[in-house]
Amino acid sequence: MKLRAVVAATALAIVGTVVGMVAGPAWAQAHAERYAAQCAACHGPQGTSTQALTPHLGGQPSFYAITQLFLFREGRRNDHPLAPAMAAVAKGMSDADLRGFSEVIATLPAPAAADRGLRDDARFARGQALAGKHHCTGCHGTDLAGGKQVPRVSGQREDYLLLALQGFRSGKRLGYTNAMGEALAGLSPEDLADLAHHMAHHGSPAGR
Ligand code: HEC
Numbered sequence: 001m002k003l004r005a006v007v008a009a010t011a012l013a014i015v016g017t018v019v020g021m022v023a024g025p026a027w028a029q030a031h032a033e034r035y036a037a038q039c040a041a042c043h044g045p046q047g048t049s050t051q052a053l054t055p056h057l058g059g060q061p062s063f064y065a066i067t068q069l070f071l072f073r074e075g076r077r078n079d080h081p082l083a084p085a086m087a088a089v090a091k092g093m094s095d096a097d098l099r100g101f102s103e104v105i106a107t108l109p110a111p112a113a114a115d116r117g118l119r120d121d122a123r124f125a126r127g128q129a130l131a132g133k134h135h136c137t138g139c140h141g142t143d144l145a146g147g148k149q150v151p152r153v154s155g156q157r158e159d160y161l162l163l164a165l166q167g168f169r170s171g172k173r174l175g176y177t178n179a180m181g182e183a184l185a186g187l188s189p190e191d192l193a194d195l196a197h198h199m200a201h202h203g204s205p206a207g208r
């Protein structure tokens with residue numbers, strides 16, 4: 001079995017195991033408090049990040065969040081200049097911690113349109129055309145909100161999105177599956193930048 005398949009199978013096993021656990025309101029409250037203490041400084045109290053290159057977490061599906069926490073914990077996601085900081089946080093987590101944090105993340109609201117900066121309408125439209133042509137919406141949804149193992153990309157930080165696309169395009173970000181490596185084959189650096197601009201401003205009014 002290839003390494004990526006082993007990683008995927010292990011993450012799935014964790015999801016399967018922890019889904020069977022009893023998780024009451026006290027357990028959820030404990031993880032919300034741990035999120036506030038250990039994660040909010042970088043990702044924001046409501047999952048809207050104000051830090052450069054640091055992703056918003058609000059609105060991410062729990063399945064996507066748990067797979068990424070797993071990849072950080074196992075040292076398999078390490079292409080980003082700030083990845084070591086995130087890997088250090090994930091390193092000591094138990095499988096139950098992965099589940100607890102991913103459940104908290106799924107309850108946080110999607111980032112608000114006001115935080116996105118100015119929109120360049122020509123680049124936005126170009127990114128939109130590329131997203132249709134390269135089937136981005138086929139997996140991430142026409143609303144780009146993701147679901148299950150596919151992340152929400154609508155309204156994500158532009159600087160982070162660009163870095164993520166560059167990581168997949170160069171093969172440095174391994175991914176839980178090879179879906180993104182295949183989706184980005186043949187795209188130019190300019191294409192990636194316009195796609196990131198489109199996703200970051202998705203759902204915001206023209207001119208914003
Ligand atoms: C020191 C700052 C910092 C802290 C503290 C931190 N993170 Fe992160 N986190 C990051 C950065 C930077 C990234 C992006 C790294 C990358 O792309 O490799 C990230 C990425 C993530 C991702 C993946 C998001 C995506 O869209 O793929 C998840 C999930 C996550 N963090 C959850 C958490 C949780 C849960 C905690 C608290 C237990 C936490 N983080 C604490 C900086 C931090």
Ligand code: HEC
Pocket residue numbers: 055130131134135136137138139140149150151152153156161164165174175176177178179180183184195
């Ligand atoms: C076949 C399904 C599929 C297609 C097509 C696809 N994606 Fe993805 N995408 C995924 C999955 C699954 C992930 C999670 C990566 C992983 O495996 O860890 C992802 C991750 C991402 C991320 C990282 C988000 C984050 O929070 O770190 C971005 C950005 C992204 N995709 C943008 C795109 C763009 C732009 C396109 C079109 C050019 C696209 N995707 C096409 C399935 C897909």
